[in-house]
Amino acid sequence: MKSDALRGHLDALLLAVLDGGQLHGYAIIEALQLRSGGVLDLPTGTVYPALRRLETAGLVVSEWSTVGGRQRRTYRLTKAGQRSLVAERTAWREFTTVIDGVLGGGPWPAQA
Amino acid sequence: MKSDALRGHLDALLLAVLDGGQLHGYAIIEALQLRSGGVLDLPTGTVYPALRRLETAGLVVSEWSTVGGRQRRTYRLTKAGQRSLVAERTAWREFTTVIDGVLGGGPWPAQA
DNA sequence: CGTTATATGTAGGCAGCCGACATGTGGATC
DNA sequence: GATCCACATGTCGGCTGCCTACATATAACG
Numbered sequence: 001m002k003s004d005a006l007r008g009h010l011d012a013l014l015l016a017v018l019d020g021g022q023l024h025g026y027a028i029i030e031a032l033q034l035r036s037g038g039v040l041d042l043p044t045g046t047v048y049p050a051l052r053r054l055e056t057a058g059l060v061v062s063e064w065s066t067v068g069g070r071q072r073r074t075y076r077l078t079k080a081g082q083r084s085l086v087a088e089r090t091a092w093r094e095f096t097t098v099i100d101g102v103l104g105g106g107p108w109p110a111q112a
Numbered sequence: 113m114k115s116d117a118l119r120g121h122l123d124a125l126l127l128a129v130l131d132g133g134q135l136h137g138y139a140i141i142e143a144l145q146l147r148s149g150g151v152l153d154l155p156t157g158t159v160y161p162a163l164r165r166l167e168t169a170g171l172v173v174s175e176w177s178t179v180g181g182r183q184r185r186t187y188r189l190t191k192a193g194q195r196s197l198v199a200e201r202t203a204w205r206e207f208t209t210v211i212d213g214v215l216g217g218g219p220w221p222a223q224a
Numbered sequence: 225c226g227t228t229a230t231a232t233g234t235a236g237g238c239a240g241c242c243g244a245c246a247t248g249t250g251g252a253t254c
Numbered sequence: 255g256a257t258c259c260a261c262a263t264g265t266c267g268g269c270t271g272c273c274t275a276c277a278t279a280t281a282a283c284g
Contacts, residue, residue: 037213040210045242072263094113158272180230
């Protein structure tokens with residue numbers, strides 16, 4: 001899958017995995033791999049800055065902890081983040097409907 | 113719909129409308145509006161350069177004509193373009209499947 | 225004669241994602 | 255006890271691609 005396709009949908013993915021419970025960055029990457037059947041393998045250079053952006057936007061909050069001597073920054077959704085996730089899911093559905101409508105139609109899918 | 117979402121899918125849209133028959137740039141924009149129910153309103157600054165790119169890539173060819181005193185550049189799919197469209201449709205299906213899998217799952221969609 | 229619809233095009237900018245790199249711990253292997 | 259890998263976080267620079275704004279020209283309508 002060409003990486004450009006992800007553009008603009010990354011936030012939705014991150015919010016979605018965090019909807020299943022709080023996770024730290026590394027675990028988020030693993031969760032995305034698992035949920036996507038191994039297709040999504042997002043680099044840290046993509047995920048970590050994205051999480052910071054979400055936190056700046058108030059959609060997630062983070063908390064440091066130490067597990068087995070290792071530093072972890074655990075993120076969880078805020079109320080605003082949950083609302084945003086709902087909006088993202090709706091936007092995604094609309095988006096796919098529109099693209100499907102254009103791609104799907106054979107010669108011409110009848111207008112209006 | 114935020115325009116970033118389109119990233120990486122524009123080529124597929126253009127190829128798809130041209131699959132219904134040859135069209136000139138302006139008509140392509142109108143066709144996309146029509147097929148999307150008015151949601152897609154792509155600016156000329158997006159569509160025209162994209163068509164040039166597709167032509168450079170050998171996926172479409174263009175031909176000038178004059179209709180009612182107005183210059184038109186009409187594009188049509190090449191064999192490579194049709195093949196590319198098939199590939200784009202497949203990629204789109206895989207893409208939506210993956211994202212749906214991540215977004216859709218409630219708390220956890222059962223692994224592997 | 226001015227405005228709108230038709231029709232094409234370019235240049236510059238911005239945002240998002242990624243590649244490469246840097247840093248540090250813990251456990252296993254040799 | 256040294257080395258290597260998995261775990262864990264982070265930054266910076268760059269590329270790519272879409273959009274805004276602008277420029278141009280004809281036809282039709284008022």
